[in-house]
Amino acid sequence: MVTASSLTVRAAVPARGFDVDLEVGPGEVVAVLGPNGAGKSTLLSVLSGLLRPDSGRIVLDGRTLTDTDAGVSVPAHRRSVAMLAQQPLLFPHLAAAANVAFAPRAAGLGRRASREAAHTWLEAVDALDLARRRPHQLSGGQAQRVAVARALAADPRVLLLDEPLAALDVSAAPAVRALLRDVLRSGERIAFVVTHDVLDALALADRAVVIEAGHIAEAGTVRDVLSRPRSDFAARIAGLNLLAGEVVRGGAGRGEGLTSADGVFVHGVVDAHCGAGDPGVAVFAPHAVAVYTSAPEGSPRNVFEVTVRELEARGSVVLVTGAVGATTVAAEITAGSAADLDLVPGARVHFVVKATEVAVHARK
Numbered sequence: 252m253v254t255a256s257s258l259t260v261r262a263a264v265p266a267r268g269f270d271v272d273l274e275v276g277p278g279e280v281v282a283v284l285g286p287n288g289a290g291k292s293t294l295l296s297v298l299s300g301l302l303r304p305d306s307g308r309i310v311l312d313g314r315t316l317t318d319t320d321a322g323v324s325v326p327a328h329r330r331s332v333a334m335l336a337q338q339p340l341l342f343p344h345l346a347a348a349a350n351v352a353f354a355p356r357a358a359g360l361g362r363r364a365s366r367e368a369a370h371t372w373l374e375a376v377d378a379l380d381l382a383r384r385r386p387h388q389l390s391g392g393q394a395q396r397v398a399v400a401r402a403l404a405a406d407p408r409v410l411l412l413d414e415p416l417a418a419l420d421v422s423a424a425p426a427v428r429a430l431l432r433d434v435l436r437s438g439e440r441i442a443f444v445v446t447h448d449v450l451d452a453l454a455l456a457d458r459a460v461v462i463e464a465g466h467i468a469e470a471g472t473v474r475d476v477l478s479r480p481r482s483d484f485a486a487r488i489a490g491l492n493l494l495a496g497e498v499v500r501g502g503a504g505r506g507e508g509l510t511s512a513d514g515v516f517v518h519g520v521v522d523a524h525c526g527a528g529d530p531g532v533a534v535f536a537p538h539a540v541a542v543y544t545s546a547p548e549g550s551p552r553n554v555f556e557v558t559v560r561e562l563e564a565r566g567s568v569v570l571v572t573g574a575v576g577a578t579t580v581a582a583e584i585t586a587g588s589a590a591d592l593d594l595v596p597g598a599r600v601h602f603v604v605k606a607t608e609v610a611v612h613a614r615k
């Protein structure tokens with residue numbers, strides 16, 4: 252009988268600027284987001300036992316895996332933590348079934364029980380027909396399926412997925428994503444999914460943590476983090492524009508919104524939970540930004556005069572970026588209007604956003 256796990260993690264690795272404190276409830280799947288070099292892999296390494304933090308404590312289901320004060324560091328293969336990397340990393344000289352059986356063997360299960368576990372898990376990932384094949388006889392998607400079976404065969408309480416779909420081509424990724432969704436939805440184990448892909452975070456995870464410069468910049472449900480992002484990174488991957496500053500509450504003829512750190516006022520709809528002067532963010536989608544060569548009349552609108560920085564074609568639309576204060580803001584317009592406006596980098600234009608399109612939220 253499988254019971255759900257819970258996990259507390261406190262770990263610091265000063266040489267990497269890494270200092271993280273995190274609690275995960277039973278069966279939760281956590282998307283780990285953040286820019287390159289932020290510390291996502293470091294988090295997985297300390298969880299898996301590959302890296303000892305300089306200070307910290309990791310407790311899984313009441314069992315201490317790491318405790319630097321008490322000198323506890325359970326070795327990787329005894330932690331009930333399994334890792335699925337970007338590359339399947341199968342043993343090239345072993346058939347798929349033996350690769351899968353290796354994990355329970357290494358965790359101390361007998362030969363026969365390990366073989367049975369391998370059979371069960373290969374079947375579960377719909378790869379039983381591949382059991383006798385060697386890794387070089389498998390496609391990327393098939394090999395990743397076998398690697399999923401191997402990760403699960405040791406019956407880990409925590410599964411670490413390090414960009415599990417990144418190395419797969421676009422035709423193989425959806426099936427493996429669906430497989431992982433089934434595996435992770437069971438709620439039987441905690442999982443961490445490092446990803447740069449919003450789709451994966453939405454598809455696979457309940458919660459998201461954003462790591463920036465070794466620290467947790469924000470945490471919450473995936474939907475909240477992506478739809479009401481408080482950190483630059485989350486806003487960027489969600490494709491939204493974000494200006495950080497102080498909340499301004501309306502009243503007595505004054506507009507409400509946010510004053511950015513560099514003094515730009517943004518009219519917006521302020522979340523009911525925000526107080527005047529609170530640290531906040533103004534968030535709006537690129538498609539809500541219209542581009543004009545001369546300032547249009549009328550309110551309630553935000554009109555920002557910007558210098559076009561870049562034009563990037565994305566299918567039938569063009570993403571136009573420019574600086575509002577110190578923040579890069581993107582406007583998404585049709586290719587036709589980009590041509591009509593004669594947009595080139597360096598051109599002076601007006602970005603116009605209706606106040607009703609701007610959401611202002613509190614930020615931690």
Ligand SMILES: Nc1ncnc2c1ncn2[C@@H]1O[C@H](COP(=O)(O)OP(=O)(O)OP(=O)(O)O)[C@@H](O)[C@H]1O
Pocket residue numbers: 266267285286287288289290291292293294
């Ligand atoms: N083996 C190592 N020795 C020393 N420093 C390291 C080592 N690996 C990573 N770092 C440093 O630790 C910090 C965090 O790196 P980490 O690999 O955890 O980031 P990441 O978020 O996984 O990045 P990416 O998205 O590029 O994989 C970075 O400053 C990195 O340079």
